[in-house]
Amino acid sequence: MAKTIAQINEKIKAGSVVVVTAEEFTAMARTKEPGQLAQEVDVVTTATFGPMCSSGAVINFGHWNPGIRMEDITLNDVPVYQGLAAVDGYIGATAESKYDCQYGGAHVIEDLIAGKELRLHARGKGTDCYPTKEIDTYINKDVVNEFYLFDPRNAYQNYGAATNSTSKIKYTYMGCLLPSFGNVTYSTSGELSPLLNDPYLRTIGLGTRIFLGGTQGYVVWNGTQFNTAKERNSHGIPLGGGATLAVIGDAKEMSTEFIRAAYYEKYGVSMFVGLGIPIPVLDDDMAGRLAISNSEIETYVFDYGVDGHPAVGKVNYAELQSGKIELNGKKVKTAPLSSLSVARDIADTLCGWIKDGRFLLSEPVARFPMDSSVEPLRQRRAGQDASEGAER
Amino acid sequence: MKKRFALRFAPGLVEQPLVSKLVRAYDVDVNILNADVSSGRGGKLIVDLVGRTEAIKQSVSWLGGIGVVVSEIVKELVFNQDSCVSCGGCTAVCSSGALQMDREWKLVYDASKCVVCGLCVNACPLRLFELSMERGA
Structure with a gap:
């Protein structure tokens, strides 16, 4: 019999909810049918902890006296986006310090979360209502008004694995790729990953309450590059890319255990974001989706040594997680880039919050579009039809 | 055996004949790879000490005792x-x-x-x- 989210929340409040992690659920599904699991389990927690470049934070610095209209802002020499009123700023995770390319927006965010003091410098042109032209001071997360994470694209549903056919090492956002197909890197938590457990986003939508960076956050839109037109396998899993989420949460309440700055050699700064989503086991269909196992989740292996990154193979996550895959008839070493051990901590933490009655599930306010595709940026004349002159 | 060390010392030790002392008293060969020593400013020597394990150990211990800062050069x-x-x-x-x-x-x-x-x-x-x-x- 189908359950509703309201019924599950009643069970959470009564302390009788049954919640397991997606890995535990998949293990249970080896011996039990989806129908039985839908009866026995109410909520399945999913999680991921990987580098997510499209992340950042909104900060309201508070007004200076006499006022300044901040038009050029840095935090520890990292540029902060200034085009938001007088004292609002947005610090993007991949922004780089003017003087140290290995320190960037992600480090600023991590340092603020850690409670550190950061140097704030700002200039304004000086106006009748905001006469101050320059300030140089220190802030921490307790002295600013708001400091919240707003990530335009997190939780990629699936992602292609990477390799390198050339004779030279390639330093990429997919890690160090050794020459001559010397290794393959991949970056999802497989059967524990949120959007692989609800591939058509039946239960995850606008307003869904989630675990974000160690505290409660929310899904606030579909992520950018949201793609539901991606080729899917027989289990409904998109083969690469796919859906994404825009998320928000109070960074003042977050922990550096679940938000960590990263620097990828010869690429730049990124940020590990810890994200977990509880999925209600509403019915047999959801139970079937949640039973997905690593061997059923497939992705392509792309050659980052060649322009356009052509696919050179197709693998599943059981193979990737085994440490070796076969590529062009040869065994190639594989390595993860997202931390499965931290993802497991997140899934367990979320289980605990729900069991303790501290976290209630939310009904999506609206579902995300299921007819969305991603287009490249093309050279075009003003007014030119989008399909005209398309190369592919 | 052979080990490589950096020896750093204060101005007061510049006048001490460190190397010949090591050779005579501890029976180690000293190969000086780099020397930056000047009177009144102290100095730094990069040396290979060649000899019995025990002799090298005693040499290092003696150097430490007279105030030379000794660190082994190892890539790790x-x-x-x-x-x-x-x-x-x-x-x-x-x-x-x-x-x-x-x-x-x-x-x-x-x-x-x-x-x-x-x-x-x-x-x-x-x-x-x-x-x-x-x-x-």
């Missing part, structure tokens, strides 16, 4: 494991098997397998590896 990997999130990025480039994921997907580092190739230094997105050239002797 220093890993700040406390800050590691076990992403696994370093395992992509570690062919010696020193860096591996265990069954729980935690990173394990086995220093005895490390060949100090240094590839993990740039592969770690948290920059937790360093190649060290000296260690206190």
Whole structure:
């Protein structure tokens, strides 16, 4: 019999909810049918902890006296986006310090979360209502008004694995790729990953309450590059890319255990974001989706040594997680880039919050579009039809 | 055996005949690879000490006793494991098997397998590896 989210929340409040992690659920599904699991389990927690470049934070610095209209802002020499009123700023995770390319927006965010003091410098042109032209001071997360994470694209549903056919090492956002197909890197938590457990986003939508960076956050839109037109396998899993989420949460309440700055050699700064989503086991269909196992989740292996990154193979996550895959008839070493051990901590933490009655599930306010595709940026004349002159 | 050391000393020790003392009293051969010594400013010597293990040990101990700061020059990997999130990025480039994921997907580092190739230094997105050239002797 189908359950509703309201019924599950009643069970959470009564302390009788049954919640397991997606890995535990998949293990249970080896011996039990989806129908039985839908009866026995109410909520399945999913999680991921990987580098997510499209992340950042909104900060309201508070007004200076006499006022300044901040038009050029840095935090520890990292540029902060200034085009938001007088004292609002947005610090993007991949922004780089003017003087140290290995320190960037992600480090600023991590340092603020850690409670550190950061140097704030700002200039304004000086106006009748905001006469101050320059300030140089220190802030921490307790002295600013708001400091919240707003990530335009997190939780990629699936992602292609990477390799390198050339004779030279390639330093990429997919890690160090050794020459001559010397290794393959991949970056999802497989059967524990949120959007692989609800591939058509039946239960995850606008307003869904989630675990974000160690505290409660929310899904606030579909992520950018949201793609539901991606080729899917027989289990409904998109083969690469796919859906994404825009998320928000109070960074003042977050922990550096679940938000960590990263620097990828010869690429730049990124940020590990810890994200977990509880999925209600509403019915047999959801139970079937949640039973997905690593061997059923497939992705392509792309050659980052060649322009356009052509696919050179197709693998599943059981193979990737085994440490070796076969590529062009040869065994190639594989390595993860997202931390499965931290993802497991997140899934367990979320289980605990729900069991303790501290976290209630939310009904999506609206579902995300299921007819969305991603287009490249093309050279075009003003007014030119989008399909005209398309190369592919 | 042969070991390489950096010897740093204060201005007061410049007048001491360190090298000949080592040769005569401890029976070690001293090969000076680099010397930066000046009166009134102190100095630094990079030396190879060649001799019996015990003799080298006594030499180092005597040098330390008279106030020379001695550090052994060894190339080794220093890993700040406390800050590691076990992403696994370093395992992509570690062919010696020193860096591996265990069954729980935690990173394990086995220093005895490390060949100090240094590839993990740039592969770690948290920059937790360093190649060290000296260690206190």
